[in-house]
Amino acid sequence: MTLSPTAADPAGERLPAPTCLDDVKGWFFPVDQVLFDWFLGRQQELTEPGDLLEIGAYMGKSAIFAGGYLRPGETFTVCDLFDSPAQDDANSAEMRYSYSTLTRRSFEANYLSFHDELPAVVQGLSSLVPDRVAASSVRFAHIDGSHLYEHVRGDIDSARALLHPHGIVALDDYRSEHCPGVAAAVWAAVATGGLNPVCVTGTKLYGTWGDPGPVREALLEFLAGREDLWHGVEAVAGGQLVRIKPKGAVTTPPHPVSRHLPEEPAPEAVPEQPPVPAQAPPAPAAVRRRSPLRRFALNVLPPFVSKGFVRLRTALRHQA
Template identity: 60%
Template sequence: MTARTADLSDGHLPRPGRLSDVKGWFFTADQLLFDWFLARQEDRAEPGDLLELGAYLGKSAIFMGARLRPGDRFTVCDLFDSPAEDASNSKEMAKSYATLTRRAFEANYLAFHDELPEIVQGLSSSVAQHVEPGSCRFAHIDASHLYEHVHGDIVTVRDLLTPQGVVVLDDFRAEHCPGVAAATWQAVTGLALRPICITPTKFYGTWGDPAPVQAALLAWLTGREGVWHEVQEVNGAPLIRLSAKNAKEPAHPVSRHRTEAARDAAPAAAASSASSASGARTPARAAASRPAAARARRSPARRLAVNVLPPFITKAVVAARRRSAAR
């Protein structure tokens, strides 16, 4: 991993205080499932690294990074602000990801983590040059929406996963990118990809045996508040379908900006509390401590002047009253 500290002084970059502040499409159901799959792999001491193809501004990568174990490698591959090599891909980048830059991704990621992942800036087809075959336990494909690219990414990831590794495909059912759906289900029928479950936006599968994973997932889902699920049969095999419209998002990861804000606020809150305890007069307390007669001195005419008349007339009226009172 590349050691890097976060530069928190650049006012031109966003300072996300929580994951929801990072722009992107990573919804509650998928946050819960990413967390469950990665935690299960950790509990079972399954070997392997993490991989993401297509990062946008880092929302899902930040989440995956929170489950990175010591010694694991996390590789993120994205074009970022590099030009695409074909016209159709360039058109899609310009339409959907015009604000995408590597610097924005790094700023967001470093708001939550001390080190950046291994970043491959380039086409997703180049990732095999940087990641060893059979080395990844979890891969998230969210790069191009074009059929030929998604198909290529699936084939590449198949070779990079461990035997029981899990692949997640984004936008497998979105109407604006039918190429993803075609590549996903073709992998099921023609490349032996075996479905585990689906959410409204993502497909989860494996080239290993999905049965133990599905059994464990169903046990976890049973009775879980805010999460709905059912089991359907697709291509002769069970498929879990779930949604989590009323569920709470996982509590992690936590932004360093949020913790720093809390740390900075603590001395001020303590000083305010001490000041109140010692009887120090804040503006509000000072106003409250004035004698009632003094607060009542404003006549109806003066209150009207303060609230209605232009400021320069009000000032003149007040000055005249002060001169009259001083005589």
């Protein structure tokens, strides 16, 4: 599928093609980029099988990043309402407030700026995902859809059914004050739903319904070598949870490369200068020769006599 290098929002505004991941709108912060890279990279090193899933894509920033870890034969499923009706008043109001410029065309144009093929796109409610994704087939799921408790609880239940036993789920907005329904659903899953938290950042909780011990120990070993990330371990709901936050600027892993790299400015043409004509070498200064009489006066006569002779000769020359 080929799209033009630009997309349009619902107002019809032309959006420039992204030349790097930072050009894509979204809230995918550096510390979470490091953790996505670590979890997905570790799964590749251990050759853990499974597909990828994202619920809530916005303009595609985190999907573009995660798509770089898709292996041959795997499927990446992305679900979002995009321009579809939300089918309930509360969800529709949230869509109008938070995502008024969201369109499927913008997401697809952004994604294809970095990857050759689109993911499997499910346009509609996240309740459609279990019908499109096989149970226990997913190794990494990113849940960043609705902020309403009922929908988030449903997304978490879906993730539990779809994840492989070793799978990791990243849950966004688990503590944000503007969406308490997400926090209620996430911590309920930890307290009573069998979700084992591995770590938290300022915006996301990462957990598993499998054994969190090996992955947590490997994560702590990784964090011990990072001078740009602070971490600490907390006891939560009978288990341990690693807290992570940045210490100054965070070094992010390599981003997918856009096919719309900015063009380097052409070097400015230097105007040709007219050739400078060669100058003839200066003529040698004329050598003034003294007359034999003057040389005799200077060399033989006493100084006071020779000086008087020179003055007399000069005065006579000027009168001539």
